[in-house]
Amino acid sequence: MTLLEFPHSHYCEKARWALDYKGIPFKAVAILPGLHMITVRKYAPDTSVPVLLSDNEVVQGSSDIISYLEQKYPSHSLTPTDADQRQTCLEIEHAMDKRLGENIRRVLYDGLLAYPEFMRYCFTHPMPNVKQLFFRIMYPMLRYKIYKTYVVSAVKVARARREFDVAMSEIEQTLKQRKYLVGERFTRADLSVASMLSLLVMPAEHPFPWREIPNPKTRIFLDEYRDHPVSEWVRKMYQDHRLNQTLMGSPIR
Ligand SMILES: N[C@@H](CCC(=O)N[C@@H](CS)C(=O)NCC(=O)O)C(=O)O
Known part of the structure; x- marks a missing residue:
């Protein structure tokens, strides 16, 4: 596979x-x-x-x-058997893929596209040197394309920050006095939300060897959420459920 x-x-x-x-x-x-x-x-x-x-x-x-x-592969199921729970699970996953996933991507690309070496690292970390060189040559064009597709404008970035924050608060509310988003066990809703927030939290168990964020403004954005209850929960999901990772080289930080 x-x-x-x-x-x-x-x-x-x-x-x-x-x-x-x-x-x-x-x-x-x-x-x-x-x-x-x-x-x-x-x-x-x-x-x-x-x-x-x-x-x-x-x-x-x-x-x-x-x-x-x-x-x-039905074993180690990620989907509740109860129909209502299954529906809720899929709704959370689809909504948060957008509300958390798309918004954080917009905010981060906005802050990081101006750092070509960092971008090269993110995209080509496990690749041979020749591909890394190719990335460097292509970068001005890629930067333009990524900006046009995922950042678009300062107004959209500001809106993305607000929407992201509201979505974080909603997840926080859902998790009040609960360990998991739906039912009593880990499901695809938890896996999806924690994955969408992997770029925010950069958990140690994530297989990508994260590097320090080069833009101070982006670091401030990330730091604002460091002690957020949802960030704590993401760390817990990774500790408890992100086993058998596919490794991607040794950590640099
Ligand atoms: N809804 C899709 C979103 C996937 C997505 O946005 N992938 C981005 C990378 S984060 C991508 O491949 N962009 C390049 C392209 O669409 O050509 C999913 O859940 O897989």
């Missing part, structure tokens, strides 16, 4: 975590941004990663990958 990915991506982490949680052996293949469009389009209708290649099947998108794995 192969997972096409960008190593630092929170959506890729979500798919990777589900594979690791179920103990399914797989090969994570990091692909170069820009060129990824050609690679991914060979297999799937859209250009985005993660993409899972399994036997003759192709599954694109983190939620579809989890659903596929749940059906094909």
Whole structure:
């Protein structure tokens, strides 16, 4: 089984975590941004990663990958059996993939695109030197494309910060006096929300060897949430449930 990915991506982490949680052996293949469009389009209708290649099947998108794995490898289930709980679980996952995942991506790219070496590290950490060089050459074009796609404008970044904060408060409310978002055990809702927040919390158990954030303003943004109850909860989810990680080299920090 192969997972096409960008190593630092929170959506890729979500798919990777589900594979690791179920103990399914797989090969994570990091692909170069820009060129990824050609690679991914060979297999799937859209250009985005993660993409899972399994036997003759192709599954694109983190939620579809989890659903596929749940059906094909039912043990270590991530989905409640109760219909209402299952529905709630999927609603949280889909809403928070956007409200947490898309908003934090916008805020972080806004702060970090001006740091080419940091961006190169995030995208190419496990790759050979020749690909890293290729990334450096392509970076001005990639930066423009990433800005246009994911950052867009200062107004959108400001709105993303507000929406992110509201979503964090809602998750905090849901978790009041509870260990998990839905029911009494770890589900895909917990896995998804914790993955979306992996970029905020950078948990030690995450397989990507994080590096120090170069932009002081972005560090301030991250620090604001360091002791947030939801950040504490993400750390706990990683400690308790992020086992058997696919390693990506030794930590640098
Ligand atoms: N809803 C998708 C979102 C995936 C996504 O946004 N992937 C980004 C990386 S974080 C991507 O591949 N962007 C490049 C592209 O779409 O061509 C999922 O859950 O997998």
